[in-house]
Amino acid sequence: xxxxxxxxxxxxxxxxxxxxxxxxxxxxxxxxxxxxxxxxxxxxxxxxxxxxxxxxxxxxxxxxxxxxxxxxxxxxxxxxxxxxxxxxxxxxxxxxxxxxxxxxxxxxxxxxxxx
Amino acid sequence: xxxxxxxxxxxxxxxxxxxxxxxxxxxxxxxxxxxxxxxxxxxxxxxxxxxxxxxxxxxxxxxxxxxxxxxxxxxxxxxxxxxxxxxxxxxxxxxxxxxxxxxxxxxxxxxx
Numbered sequence: 001x002x003x004x005x006x007x008x009x010x011x012x013x014x015x016x017x018x019x020x021x022x023x024x025x026x027x028x029x030x031x032x033x034x035x036x037x038x039x040x041x042x043x044x045x046x047x048x049x050x051x052x053x054x055x056x057x058x059x060x061x062x063x064x065x066x067x068x069x070x071x072x073x074x075x076x077x078x079x080x081x082x083x084x085x086x087x088x089x090x091x092x093x094x095x096x097x098x099x100x101x102x103x104x105x106x107x108x109x110x111x112x113x114x115x
Numbered sequence: 116x117x118x119x120x121x122x123x124x125x126x127x128x129x130x131x132x133x134x135x136x137x138x139x140x141x142x143x144x145x146x147x148x149x150x151x152x153x154x155x156x157x158x159x160x161x162x163x164x165x166x167x168x169x170x171x172x173x174x175x176x177x178x179x180x181x182x183x184x185x186x187x188x189x190x191x192x193x194x195x196x197x198x199x200x201x202x203x204x205x206x207x208x209x210x211x212x213x214x215x216x217x218x219x220x221x222x223x224x225x226x227x
Contacts, residue, residue: 002158033214043159043204043217056214090158103149104215106158 004107012113018079021110025093032074038087081114117142121218136221138205139187145207153202195225
């Protein structure tokens with residue numbers, strides 16, 4: 001157990017729908033990162049939050065958004081879902097954002113299937 | 116932006132042999148290079164990392180080397196065991212950017 005908790009583990013939904021993925025970071029970690037892993041795109045960084053504020057943005061679509069709450073858990077919202085959004089979504093956490101050693105600890109992921 | 120290439124995409128070795136996975140990166144400003152191991156049904160797990168001010172780092176059977184001039188880094192696993200079978204990812208980051216760019220992954224199979 002990495003200490004990073006993601007729910008749900010599996011999600012099946014229809015095109016056009018909206019889903020919310022949830023992540024609880026390791027105790028004491030202030031930074032949360034979201035990644036998408038798909039067969040054709042590999043593992044891609046989506047977005048990072050540090051202590052409630054957006055810190056860095058990667059290849060995140062406009063249909064996707066995220067937030068980090070005061071208790072440091074984070075949610076990734078995916079809307080107007082398309083078949084191509086089917087992927088594994090990972091959350092990772094690290095102690096802080098200022099350390100150049102970005103030792104991300106990953107959760108077990110949420111497998112999203114869009115049908 | 117940063118681009119990380121990883122080779123080979125699959126690697127099959129006999130138990131006890133060594134395995135080498137190589138990555139190249141494009142942005143000379145990158146200064147942190149972690150390696151992750153991903154087992155089936157699990158998230159990536161950090162196994163070793165190296166900063167740009169170090170040329171080599173070892174941790175038991177695992178070592179990573181970095182050549183900043185050539186912009187490539189490698190993972191070396193010695194005395195491979197069946198439990199080393201997994202997908203391995205290299206990554207690179209610029210500390211100020213706070214994001215990791217991953218290679219495409221290498222599926223390592225260790226045959227008993």
